[in-house]
Amino acid sequence: TSIKQAMYFKDANPAVDTTIIYSDLRTPGNGEDFYRSAQEKGVIFTKGKVAEVVPNGATSTVKFNDLILGDTDASILDVDLVVLATGQVPNSGINIDAPTGAEEEGAVQVKPISILNLTYRQGKDVPQLKQGFTDSHFICFPYETRRTGIYTAGPVRRPMDIAQAREDATGAALKSIQALENAELGRAAHPRSGDLSFPKVRLEGCTQCKRCTVECPFGAIDEDEKRFPVFNESRCRRCGTCMGACPVRVISFENYSVNTVGAQIKAVDMPDEFSEKPRILILACENDAYPALDMAGMSRNEYSAFVRIIPIRCLGSVNTIWITDALNAGYDGVMLMGCKSGDEYQCHFVKGSELGRVRMSKIDDT
Ligand code: SF4
Ligand code: SF4
Known part of the structure; x- marks a missing residue:
């Protein structure tokens, strides 16, 4: 979103100086091309942590720690508009493996709200990874969760744009069709797909x-x-x-x-x-x-x-x-x-x- 908004400014007026101060640049897949096209349009990317925004009459001064140059006292003067971009915070369920009361420093705090209301003794939702995204085997079978028959897709699973999410949803839908067919025949789901044995x-x-x-x-x-x-x-x-x-x-x-x-x-x-x-x-x-x-x-x-x-x-x-x-x-x-x-x-x-x-x-x- 930050890159898109910065590009809007550049498209409206190429003379506008636009700087994105980021801590993590999340532009996976085709997002990399988007990022490069922003660079080509003159959007400046600076890795840093904003310390303070100081109003200065009609403009402001943005003070930040420049993480590339190691300059803890970097600043951008005479800024007309400061936009605080809010990041996506996943809420895919409850981390059933996390020790209670011992939250990792800096970890994303996810509200344990279940929309699934499952009847598992381990909890009402699908387990999540420590970043707050739904647990899934992200290389071999990305849609599978630890709750058989529940397949996640799109940003529930990892950050992605709409086109990627649409493709992802197709994969998850195919997996769910396969799961229904397997369940009807008493067969196991992935990875022992088709196995008729049972404990x-x-x-x-x-x-x-x-x-x-x-x-x-x-x-x-x-x-x-x-x-x-x-x-x-x-x-x-x-x-x-x-x-x-x-x-x-x-x-x-x-x-x-x-x-x-x-x-x-x-x-x-x-x-x-x-x-x-x-x-x-x-x-x-x-x-x-x-x-x-x-x-x-x-x-x-x-x-x-x-x-x-x-x-x-x-x-x-x-x-x-x-x-x-x-x-x-x-x-x-x-x-x-x-x-x-x-x-x-x-x-x-x-x-x-x-x-x-x-x-x-x-x-x-x-
Ligand atoms: S084989 Fe046993 S441990 Fe594995 S999923 Fe089935 S019941 Fe659970
Ligand atoms: S089946 Fe084996 S592991 Fe499970 S409760 Fe009985 S003794 Fe324990």
């Missing part, structure tokens, strides 16, 4: 510990009045995080379970203690790590023949018993291979690598 729980073994309910990244598990887990099929993405979380291993899928992966781990002819060592087991996430290993293979990169790789749905699905199985089978070490965890996570299932790391840090208790 089953053997309730007689359940200790009502609530780990599955708490760790499910998609809020797909509720509790009944006796505090047993109740799985919601249409919300579930089939990541297996609940299976990895369950300490008594009573959650399984028809085609993926603690036992099926355990059997793969154990099905090795381990050499003698002192020959052909060390033997390493890699549990590789099928979404990122395993394709990366495939690409390494296609590039003719070699890795040690002592390494055995088993693809898994997500590092969040790693049950610590698999580590015990591997060590009992004679492996010398186990490596979990997945995407980077943290703020800029790109986990297909939100926090698989983070959960894997936390579980491994407590492996001594297993």
Whole structure:
């Protein structure tokens, strides 16, 4: 908006001196061309922080800290008009991961107003990223939120102009059509699109510990009045995080379970203690790590023949018993291979690598 308004002035009268003092220049995509055309028209861009506007008769003096030149006492004299541009403040919901009462310094404060009013135990709205935008996997599947069947588009998701928002909405609409078709057939949504398997729980073994309910990244598990887990099929993405979380291993899928992966781990002819060592087991996430290993293979990169790789749905699905199985089978070490965890996570299932790391840090208790 600031650039547009500055251009209006320049179009009306090219002799008008127009300066934009900015802290962050947000001109993504085609906005970069817009920014350049403003420069060509003579709009001046100065990175700085305005300290004070001092009235001076019919004009004003704008004092600011010039962040490029490091001049803390910079000023623009005889300004006829000062416009304070207000930035967009996203309000996409509630940051369910934020520790309460410990707001980050300088973070955008978002009013927790829900327009969705969802019936998830984690909150009434879709989770947001720390900048206040709706959480989504911004590289692989940008429209998906952690609430299955809800797709965000346009500036709800990230800053963008109207043309980009229109295109974005088309993508989100296509995703929602796909989700409806999948739900009708009982199939999983992205990224295990088409998967007909579903987590089953053997309730007689359940200790009502609530780990599955708490760790499910998609809020797909509720509790009944006796505090047993109740799985919601249409919300579930089939990541297996609940299976990895369950300490008594009573959650399984028809085609993926603690036992099926355990059997793969154990099905090795381990050499003698002192020959052909060390033997390493890699549990590789099928979404990122395993394709990366495939690409390494296609590039003719070699890795040690002592390494055995088993693809898994997500590092969040790693049950610590698999580590015990591997060590009992004679492996010398186990490596979990997945995407980077943290703020800029790109986990297909939100926090698989983070959960894997936390579980491994407590492996001594297993
Ligand atoms: S498979 Fe994943 S999404 Fe489904 S209930 Fe388990 S943890 Fe939740
Ligand atoms: S993690 Fe396992 S034991 Fe705990 S509530 Fe879920 S199903 Fe029951």
